[in-house]
Amino acid sequence: MAALAAATGGALGAPAAAEGGTPPGRVEFPTHCLPPQEAGLPPADGPTTARISVADPAPRVGDTVTVTYQVAATPAVNPIGGELPAGVLTPTGRVRLAGAQSGEVTVVGAEQGDAVPAGAPLPAVTMTGTFTVTAPGVTTLAPGGYTLHTAHLMDLDTVCTPAAPAGGPPADPDEPAAPATPVSQRLTATPLPEANLRRVFLGTAYGRPGARVEATAAGFPPGAAVTLAGRAGAAETADRVAATADGAGVVRAALPVTDRTTTSVVAYEGPAWSAGRGSGPAAYTVVAPAPPPPGTRKVTATVEAGDLAMTQTGEDIALGPVPYGEGGAATGRIGTVTIKDARGGPAGWSLIGRVSDFTGPGGVRIPAGALSWTPSCTAAAGSPSPCAPGSAGAVGADGAVLAATPDAPLVGGTFTVDAEVALQVPPYTPPGAYTALLTLTLS
Template identity: 35%
Template sequence: MRRTRTTLRGAAAVITAAGAVTVPAAAAGTAHAATGQVPYQCTIFSTVFDYDATVTVTAPASASAGDTVTVRADFSDLPGVAPLPIESWTTSGTLTVSGAQSGSVPVSAPKRTGPIPAHGAVPIGEVTGKLTLSGGGEVRLAPGGLTIVADAGAQATISCTPKQTPASLATISVGEGGPAASVSPSSVVQGGAVSVTGSGWRPGAADIALCDANGAACKADDLAGVTASVNAAGELTASATVAESASVGARAIVVGQGTVRRAVPLTVTAKSQPPTGQCAGRAADECGEQKINLTVDGGPLTMSREPGEVDLTPVTLDGTEQTATGSLRRVEVIDARGGTAGWSLTGTLTDFTSSGGTRIPAGNLTWTPACTAAPGSSAVTPGSAGPLDTTTAATLCNAPDGSGRIVGGTFGADAGVSLKVPATTGAGRYTAVLTLTLS
């Protein structure tokens, strides 16, 4: 459930959004570490700001090929850009890997809770990850991208990218020692079989998994029919079938036994699909088919709001009831979940109060909702025109369930508002708070 608050002044309405993230620091053992300055450019909604981060990257000074090591990055505080208190946040990112192996290693931190005051600096702190070392040589680590997802009444994502390529801040000297492993063949088609052999292992059971090229992001479903054991002489024998759904490209077979892990490079190639009939009876050099796959990942249900306040038209008391009018700041709802569930956007309102202590009841304000769906989006309907209440939520916009059909898209929500000002109202400036809830 997402909530946003809008302040109505005499009447007036305010809308804001924010985000940021942190992680508790974790103790590091004997390790190589260095600190550097990394200028980032960050984006939250349509706002771009600079983050000149002080970053310390920590990793073991030395390790053996096949070891899985813990790497850490400690970031200085993020500038305070959130105009509302931040209730909770999570941090994730990457460290760039170069030298004896290349790629990136994901790093993250557990969810943290605040509150962080409005416009307060957000402590990022330490993020950690696991890197499997695939071979001997020097492996260098440098800060990469950073993403902070914060809840400040509404979910906000802050994406930070280095302005230029950061310098390496940690180096691991990787030796060739420890148990050895090899895979045959070194390149296999989806659905093909592989065998793994090795020496220097502890007699007993062992595990093998198919992972990315860095030995991380292992997927249990990528291998089938796995057998692995080590005899009394320390000789490893293992076999498995690569799943037809396994991702193609540079991968690694990772052998594990207790805390010891060894990664062996493996290339997975796409399996030729059976003919659909279009090429039946034709030579291979005259007709060929390629299977095209698409993965669609669902996203969140979020809302964002135009900044600023909503000022109602001023009124002058003349002994009769007066009417002040205005329009709410536009709210944008994005439903990127890729499912059949609908959503609703509702609001409650406090009474209007003045510095002199006089009030105008919340029910004196009525709204006339207006909702629009962007091209290609599913249906959305406005709520009924009528008064607002301090406790009973009124519907601004509603997107119904899809009844088995996928719904979603981008939607706009706003409303015209009208406030009845009684003839007995005291002179002054009045303020009320409208809370919008997306669920």
């Protein structure tokens, strides 16, 4: 686990493709705007032109997604009798989620807006917010109501809510179910792959034919039906025993090994071993009891399986600074991670990284989904396994694959893993150091 630190700054992600608007994602819906009582103005009814975009239209479950709600045109007007100065308009609003995930996202904006003459419509505004993806599948995003707060001479709120289409019932802001608004954006979430933590350990690494080997398997679901089986390379032998995992997911059983071709033992759920539901192999050698011929001596050498382990160069990760007010990417590298796979057998490995939110001065946070990386992985000369880097993209709180090797009849080797990282820091993030924890899990 390593700490990451970055200075302030950042940029909004590019909007995803939309549904038929120009520009993409732009929609229009009828709106009923109530001016503040102090203004003495009648309600304003008319179309709102809006657009919703997301920083990542293809997140994984658990990712934090940044949503931007832009109001390009509104029927709301300047609520004071004179000119409204620039930079005194603060918007807040809601974005509606439906489909795989439902609910609302609160979005807010900083003080903004050009000067507005008396009686003229209020200017375009931009609001942002975040939400956590909780379900895989397609989620639609549609604009909801918004409030335009002006802070000049006095604090005034103009509240705008979606209205029923022409000819329909009037919108009532007190009703829990507001009129539907057009979908402006979609995102498709994918489930996060789970790490396989199943392992098997043997009480001894060799024995005579027919010996009972004490085996312990761990990392299985409590109560799972587990098979312990002998293997000769990638093929199973006749040696096997069934057992049930206890409440801690641990299996203990004695496996009779009678097949002289058995060279390792695996444990798995289901009818056959698979990379997702089975353990890697634990080496075992069957030692034949036949006496050597007169005048000869038998020489036996045992290749013992080792471990899957990693080491990392350096400790904390310092990202480059970002100018206050401009935002942008704070970049750096995670530092070299060396993985040594000396287990033998058919099971590959995967290295997954997870990152927490970045916390800065006064508890200000930058979401974990703002950190992305571009992984790299190199296998040392002579390594039986090739090494594949993970996909470039967001890391997030629930993680992403940094590197992996595939299953094969014989795997192993030494591998060098690294990644370029970039933290997208929003504009006008308060100055200071922002720190998060990056956790790497090898399985």
